Amino acid sequence: MLKLQGIAVSPGVTIGEALVLDAEGFRIPRRFVERSAVDTELARLAHAVAETAREMEHNRDRIHAELGEQYAAIFDAHLAMLHDPRLQQELTAAVRDRNWWPEYAVSRTLRRYAKVFQSLDNHISQRAHDIYDIEKSLLRNLLGQRRETLAAISQPVIVLAHNLTPSETANLDRRFVKGFATELGGPGSHTAIVAEGLEIPAVVGIGPFLADVSGGEPVILDGNEGLVILQPDEETIARYRLEEEAARSVAARLGRLRDLPAETTDGVRIQIMGNIEFPSEVEQCIDRGCDGIGLYRTEFLYLTSKREPTEEDHFEAYSFVARAMNGKPVVIRTLDLGADKMLTEKTPEEERNPCLGLRSIRLSLRQLPMFRTQLRAILRASALGDVRVMFPLVSTIVELRQARMVLADVMEDLAEHGIAFNRKMPVGMMVETPAAALMLDAFIKEVDFVSVGTNDLIQYTLAVDRGNKEVAELYNACDPAVLRLLRRSLDVAAGAGVPANVCGQMSGSVMFTQLLLGMGLRQLSVPASAIPEVKQACRSVSVADCRLIAEKALTMDGAREVKAYLRDQVRRLLAETVA
Ligand code: PEP
Numbered sequence: 001m002l003k004l005q006g007i008a009v010s011p012g013v014t015i016g017e018a019l020v021l022d023a024e025g026f027r028i029p030r031r032f033v034e035r036s037a038v039d040t041e042l043a044r045l046a047h048a049v050a051e052t053a054r055e056m057e058h059n060r061d062r063i064h065a066e067l068g069e070q071y072a073a074i075f076d077a078h079l080a081m082l083h084d085p086r087l088q089q090e091l092t093a094a095v096r097d098r099n100w101w102p103e104y105a106v107s108r109t110l111r112r113y114a115k116v117f118q119s120l121d122n123h124i125s126q127r128a129h130d131i132y133d134i135e136k137s138l139l140r141n142l143l144g145q146r147r148e149t150l151a152a153i154s155q156p157v158i159v160l161a162h163n164l165t166p167s168e169t170a171n172l173d174r175r176f177v178k179g180f181a182t183e184l185g186g187p188g189s190h191t192a193i194v195a196e197g198l199e200i201p202a203v204v205g206i207g208p209f210l211a212d213v214s215g216g217e218p219v220i221l222d223g224n225e226g227l228v229i230l231q232p233d234e235e236t237i238a239r240y241r242l243e244e245e246a247a248r249s250v251a252a253r254l255g256r257l258r259d260l261p262a263e264t265t266d267g268v269r270i271q272i273m274g275n276i277e278f279p280s281e282v283e284q285c286i287d288r289g290c291d292g293i294g295l296y297r298t299e300f301l302y303l304t305s306k307r308e309p310t311e312e313d314h315f316e317a318y319s320f321v322a323r324a325m326n327g328k329p330v331v332i333r334t335l336d337l338g339a340d341k342m343l344t345e346k347t348p349e350e351e352r353n354p355c356l357g358l359r360s361i362r363l364s365l366r367q368l369p370m371f372r373t374q375l376r377a378i379l380r381a382s383a384l385g386d387v388r389v390m391f392p393l394v395s396t397i398v399e400l401r402q403a404r405m406v407l408a409d410v411m412e413d414l415a416e417h418g419i420a421f422n423r424k425m426p427v428g429m430m431v432e433t434p435a436a437a438l439m440l441d442a443f444i445k446e447v448d449f450v451s452v453g454t455n456d457l458i459q460y461t462l463a464v465d466r467g468n469k470e471v472a473e474l475y476n477a478c479d480p481a482v483l484r485l486l487r488r489s490l491d492v493a494a495g496a497g498v499p500a501n502v503c504g505q506m507s508g509s510v511m512f513t514q515l516l517l518g519m520g521l522r523q524l525s526v527p528a529s530a531i532p533e534v535k536q537a538c539r540s541v542s543v544a545d546c547r548l549i550a551e552k553a554l555t556m557d558g559a560r561e562v563k564a565y566l567r568d569q570v571r572r573l574l575a576e577t578v579a
């Protein structure tokens, strides 16, 4: 049994069969060969070895001609490894004696070799990459056109991958993917956010582990503790089965809160809104008794489609959500592409710092036809319910004014053509840059509401990439700098009488409920899966107590201290609720 620690990004536990996707997305199931087919499969393996050798020789000759002997020697070394009699003998034995499918034999055997290199604590460990290269070449030649992709999953699996992009994650088939774990990835990445939206357990940032596992093996994914357990023993499997069962009964208990209001013990009504990435998630929010949709991340319309969405595509999605919410508010955020939410086809050129580059509202203001198309659809949907529009990543007042001007212009266009929309559609902005938080007293005069995006606010305040596991420790909602900007934003909004929301992941964690209510927040927007727990937390506290907790937390000067204090407070609260 092998227990691996990563970063827990989407809760829940699950047990299932591994589907391993390496950096190239190969999918190698543990498959066996019929005895009668052993010779054919051995011939296929031999053919793949010969093809791979041919490719290596070709590469060697080309590099030799262009760069000389020294560089060509790399391929000689690869060839020597490929033809190593011991390796060949092991591969043949795996197919002949164990009846392993050649792909599985190649993957298992070479990964074992690579692992030995990886375990060496010196420059030789780099040779593991060479072995992975050989593995990939062999697999490419074995699989040929049969290379399967994520799209072809047709049975329940736990995806174990080097990395998953937000769009790959958004395209996972929820009927079959029970959860996923990745070697890369940080706590605030959009891959993590989509996993929460899909309501599947997920663990990211584990570091190299794919060499230790093969497709088809049983694995346990613990999205609560951030653990992946390979080759689990019977006892551990039994323990996790009980945990799965317990989670189901907690969910059933929390389900009873659906129609109860999120009202504190001293009678303050809190609005709990849902965050969605796809229109279908609206049902999950309604099922949990949300008060509206506080954040609809529309960029996923682009990320799940092969072409740019038309006005009708937008309208279909927005009108579905507006109708489903039946008069409750729906905050549609305009396109927030860029940074880790990339459309490869659309990136005009490589950006050195995509998080600081042409993303979000900056991109929309640069690509006006695309922006106008989206705004037309949002406005048309505003005739069907309480639809509101929100601009992401605003960092200067000029951006906000420009965005409002484009909106006004689109309104005129619609009016001219007699198309129905709500002329008074509320317009809001996200507060997710320190600039926006610091200048909010100016911005606030020009918006109808604000929503604090703590995911980005943390990233930009602390100068720490939300998707990078190497700095995951620094990505911390408890940091006093973040708390001060948050409090300042909520104070400015309250002073101006403008409604404020917090829609970053922070508001979905009950550890922060008391702090946020104590800072004056009366509206939270959280992933659907977090609605019941957050509602229960709101119903168990008094605003008066929350104020004391917030005041105390804001006097602390370190994230660790704040975290320990908030943990303690939430533990106490849970103990009282149970008692
Ligand atoms: C945020 O930054 O907190 C936010 C809600 O937006 P996103 O996570 O989509 O960047």
Ligand code: MG
Pocket: 392, 432, 453, 455, 456
């Ligand atoms: Mg954001």
